[in-house]
Amino acid sequence: MAAFHLTTALFLLLLLFPHSSLADHDYGDALRKCILFFEGQRSGKLPPSQRLSWRRDSALRDGSLAGVDLSGGYYDAGDNVKFGFPMAFTGTLxxxxxxxxGRNMGSELEHALSAVRWATDxxxxxxxxxxxxxxxxxxxxxxxxxxxRPEDMDTPRTVYKVDKEHPGSDVAGETAAALAAASIVFRSRDPSYSRTLLQRAVSVFEFADKYRGAYSNSLHDVVCPFYCSFxxxxxxxxxxxxxxxxxxEDRTYREYIKTNERVLGADETINEFGWDNKHAGINVLxxxxxxxxxxxxxxxxxxxADNFICSLLPGTSHPHIEYSPGGLIFKVGGSNMQHVTSLSFLLLTYSNYLSHSNHVVPCGKVSATPAHLKQIAKQQxxxxxxxxxxxxxxxxxxxEHYPQRIHHRGSSLxxxxxxxxxxxxxxxxxxxxSPRxxxxxxxxxxxxxxxxxxxxxxxxxxxxxxxxxxxINAPLVGLLAHFWAHPDPKEFGELG
Structure with a gap:
């Protein structure tokens, strides 16, 4: 019966998205380039291993106005500001x-680890x-x-913070998540660094939980409308x-989740996932x-999580998820690809969890199999x-054909x-x-x-x-790694 549902679903995909093709892609090359992008976003003193040589050192005195060292990190997009909220989410993903x-990243794993470490440092x-x-x-x-250019910028490098008088549980919580997730990444590779990350994650979470509040209330005129916490x-x-x-593996956190499930809105089946909204990611994780x-x-x-997955199936009626005529997930608002890569990452991740537990997701008359979910993610x-x-x-x-005039200061100057x-x-x-x-x-x-x-x-x-x-790029790294190793969505996935 599951095979019938899968065949029917894939047929619907072809009918709904006539522009889709079965052309092969070099996912390994795309993975290499996807990770390389992060070197172009680096702030601070660039290392000798820097491969995008047109970038140079920048913002070396960041933090000096507050008497702290805040050099390093990433510029979030095409501007020269360092926003902590999206940077932390980038590190987590x-x-x-x-x-x-990671086991599918081959020689690119070291570059991926460097990308994480640039954020967590x-x-x-x-x-x-x-x-x-x-x-x-x-x-x-x-x-x-x-x-x-970031190398030239002379705009104010004002430093902004949250503390107990000016809480920011959202940005602090995401920072704790990034540090905790990275501690897993480095657990066997650099145990000392991993312990440092986890200890800091614990203390930052305690701060976020004890002094509750949204950072866009404390710093509204600073972070809004750029990265306002909606x-x-x-x-x-x-x-x-x-x-x-x-x-x-501390049960205290498991109990925290269960105790605060309804208080903190975990029962809200919101089908969004990104730097501002973690609901779908929480449920999948x-x-x-x-x-x-x-x-x-x-x-x-x-x-x-099952309800979220069903809402992403092409052809289902859902007020928050649409597909373009060409088959792209589309959500109203800016920078749509952030939704495409993040939601596709969850589709792929959940499909692996389902594969290894021998489950499918019942979605009305259709059963969403792991292969079905991977097919949708691969199509994106x-x-x-x-x-x-x-x-x-x-x-x-x-x-051979890609954007030539991207909205990015360092690239365009x-x-x-x-x-x-x-x-x-x-x-x-x-x-x-310039049109050039x-x-x-x-x-x-x-x-x-x-x-x-x-x-x-x-x-x-x-x-x-x-x-x-x-x-946008952070979730795509995992997607490309998987499809590099498993270009056929019907292949059995790996489980981290």
Whole structure:
């Protein structure tokens, strides 16, 4: 019966998405480039191993205004501000990808580990003062009024923090989750570093839970509308507790999850997952224990995860999930590819959990099998890599046809080696409005993507479509690693 449902589902996929193709992709090459992108987003002192040579050192004195060292970390997108909330989420998803799919990364695993460590080294600095989390470096309004290289920037590098008087449980919770997840990644590779990460994750979570509040209430004029927390802080507390339980195996965190399940809104079957909303991710992550038979009293999380999975099936009626005519998951709002990669990552991850527990998801008249879920995830990845109506790869440097004018300051302005003289705040405007392709290739950058009708303008001013972000690429790392090893979705998956 399951085989019948799978055949029917795949047939529906072909009918719904006529632009899909069975063309082979070089997932290994895409993985290499996807990870390489993070080197283009580095802030601080670049290491000798830096491969994107058009980037140079930048923001070396970050934190000095507050008497702390906050150099390093990532620029989140095409600007020069360091936002802690999306950076922490990036670290968490990179780590999750390595935990579940690292065995398939081959020689790229070391580069993936470096990408995680670049984030966690910074997060350790940002949490070095007890009871404080530094959550942003840079004046976002001033930065967005300039178009200049990170190596040149002269906008204020103001430091912003949350503390007990100005709580930020959402950003602190995500930071704890990132540190805990990374501690798993480095447990056998660097035990001392792993212990440091886990100890810090514990203390940051305690701070986040004790002094509850949303950071966008404490720092509204600073973080809004850029990374305003629209969905509150409750999901991040559960998310952090789930990762701390996974990292420490301390039953205290399991009990915390169960005790606070309804208080913190875990019963909300919200089908979103990203830097601001962790509900679907919480349910999928916790469901692994349920599916493996280790935590039946958390069955409600599996039921929520099943409902989430069913909402993603093409052809089902759901108010929050749409598919473009060409087959791309589409959610209203900016930078749609962040939804595509994050939701696809959960589809793939859950399919592996189902495979190893011999389960399927009942979705009305259709049973969603592990192979079915992997097929949907693969279709999204293939769309990104070029199987779409525009016949365009939305990953810079992959394939023959990809975005040339991405909304990214460092990529669009001449490099320091090509133009040693400083380019001032407003002097960069002529490069922003130029119709010429960007002079520096930000290899591996995945842009916000096409609109709901599968059209893509390839123009810097259309930032929602043309701007890359770290949290678009982070979930894609795990996806590409899996499909590099298992290009046929019917193949049995691995379990981290």
């Amino acid at each position: 990179l780590s999750w990808g390595i935990i579940d799919f 910074y997060l350790l600095k940002a949490t070095a003062v007890p009871g404080t989390v530094y959550v942003q470096v840079g004046d976002a309004v001033a930065d967005h009024n300039c178009w200049e 969905d509150g802080y409750q999901d991040e507390l559960l998310w952090a507790a789930a990762w701390l339980h996974k990292a420490s 916790i469901s692994k224990e349920v599916l493996m038979g280790n935590a039946h009293y958390l069955e409600s999380f599996k039921l929520n 990845v293939d769309y990104i890599l070029g199987d779409n109506p525009m016949k365009m790869s939305y990953m810079v440097g992959y394939g 001449p490099s320091v080696s090509a133009h040693p003289a400083r380019i001032g705040c407003k002097a960069g405007s002529r490069y922003f409005f 392709p960007n002079p520096n290739l930000l290899v591996g950058a995945v842009v916000g993507g096409p609109n709901t009708t599968d059209l893509f303008p390839d123009s810097r001013p259309f930032f929602q479509e043309s701007e890359p972000t770290t949290y």
